[in-house]
Amino acid sequence: MRIRSLCGIAVCSFVCGCAVLGRQQKDHRIDPEALAKVQRGMSKEEVTNLLGAPQEIIFSNKEHDPLREHAYIFEHVTTVYTGVVFLFMNFGNSDEKRDRVLVFFDESGKVDHVGSSLKAEQASYGFPFGR
Amino acid sequence: MTLAVLSVAGCHIDVVRGRAGNPLPREEYAKLEEKKTTRSEALDRLGAPEKVEWKNGKDYFWYLYRDGIDTGLRFQFPPFRTFFGYQHTFLRMDEAAADTNAIQLVFDENNVLEHKSLRLPDAYEDPNKPAGQWVFSFDTSAEYSFMMLGDGGVRDFEDIFHKGYRVSGTIGFQPAPVVTILGRFGYERHEGASFDAGNQPASVSDLKLYLFEVGMRLTAPLELLWEFSDYEKVRKVFFEDNAATARGLRLYVEGTTGGAFNDEVGAKINGVKVGALYDRGVQFTGSLGAGLEYVWGWGAAHIQISYQTIDPFDEGNSNIDDDADAFQAVLVGGGLTLRF
Secondary structure (H helix, E strand, O other), X not given: OHHHHHHHHHHHHHHOEEEEEEEEEEOOOOOHHHHHOXXXXXXXXXXXXXXXXXXXXXEOOOOOOOOOEEEEEEEEEEEEEEEEEEOOEEEEEEEEEEEEEEEXXXXXXXXXXXXXXXXXXXXXXXXXXXX | OHHHHHHHOXXXXXXXXXXXXXXXXXXXXXXXXXXXXXXXXXXXXXXXXXXXXXEOOXXXXXXXXXXXXXXXXXXEEOOOOOOOOOOEEEEEEEEEEEEEEEEEEXXXXXXXXXXXXXXXXXXXXXXXXXXXXXXXXXXXXXXXXXXXXXXXXXXEHHHHEOOEXXXXXXXXXXXXXXXXXXXXXXXXXXXXXXXXXXXXXXXXOXXXXXXXXXXXXXXXXXXXXXXXOOHHHHHHHHHXXXXXXXXXXXXXXXXXXXXXXXXXXXXXXXXXXXXXXEOOEEEEEEEEEEEEEEEOOOEEEEEEEEEEEEOOOOEOOOOOOOOOOOEEEEEXXXXXXXXX
16 A cells, blocks of 8 residues: 555656746837838937837947947847646746847948847747757 | 655756757858958848947947756655645755857957857757757557556455456657657456455456556666766756657656546356456556667667556445455566657
């Protein structure tokens, strides 16, 4: 009977459990259509009208114009969490992906060029194993 | 049994992985040329960097991919959560590794690449490497029950029934190289035996069981047994191997639970039917198994030993003592698996 009880506990520890799925989003998403409208030569105002306020500003730090705005950074972060809890074995996995856009301005304050990575949608649930 | 002891001792294993960013595109990095590639070309190839600084007219870009693994072993008491919630951890062992892959680019005042550098620690994964694939499998097994344990009522089970066999089919879903979710159906039969029941010759009909179980199997390459202290090896097996391309000799342990439907077991005394020793019914079941499998691609062959327990059968209407304990059996066998 004792052996049976121990075996029962071990079996339950294998097969009983629960899964936890979580999703966390930080800041608003970057609209790809609005991003596509950002063109070289646009003013800062036009850029912020399309993409909203930037999360971060990179300043020039130069001696003669230290506060010249060199680039705007727009960012949206999605993190998804997966947890699989067994009685004696727990697996957890988090995957963080970002939408990130950098808009560089020339010395006259016009858009010089744009760099973007829209990857937030690629955040995926899964086991901690594999890629 | 080891698993049972570990469970009772309050052993908990934690495997937590955290990733941030995307694996770095090594090929695109190789295409960047110092003194030639412009900032806009680099942005077009690599996208927006995770970190940017502008100092003395120079742009500094960092592209980062972080991959961290935290594995831990905890011993807690009480072993399982109670009404009061509190579990005291009296021993915890952790092993953590957090690697950051980085590309750094420096552009001069004319927006031309001045310097580039790349750091790829062990955690680097080629973005072009195929992602781990899920594997489905269908397994057929035949096992011989060479040992029966437990009190069958009038006599022990091993006196009431002959040694038997179990055939089963298992549908497996393998989301990761080490984990397979199992759904199993099986048929088990033990021929009835003749025995003495209170100085009277008695016999019973065959015990026929129809099994339906679900469970989980943990699998790892055999060499992991003696390379368990090699953390890099363990990490590779757990986190980088692809279930679809796993090959060779592998060790596994599995646990399943579910139900067993048993047919009525008729009884005779002095050759005359006296009713049923056990009534037909459905009982809770559990199995623990360990085995070796050889995987060669689309198929696998395995041998295994397993321990099976089935809750007491429903009492029949005969006047023979039929107040049985759980039916337990130890089985050995093997089978073939199709993987797709």
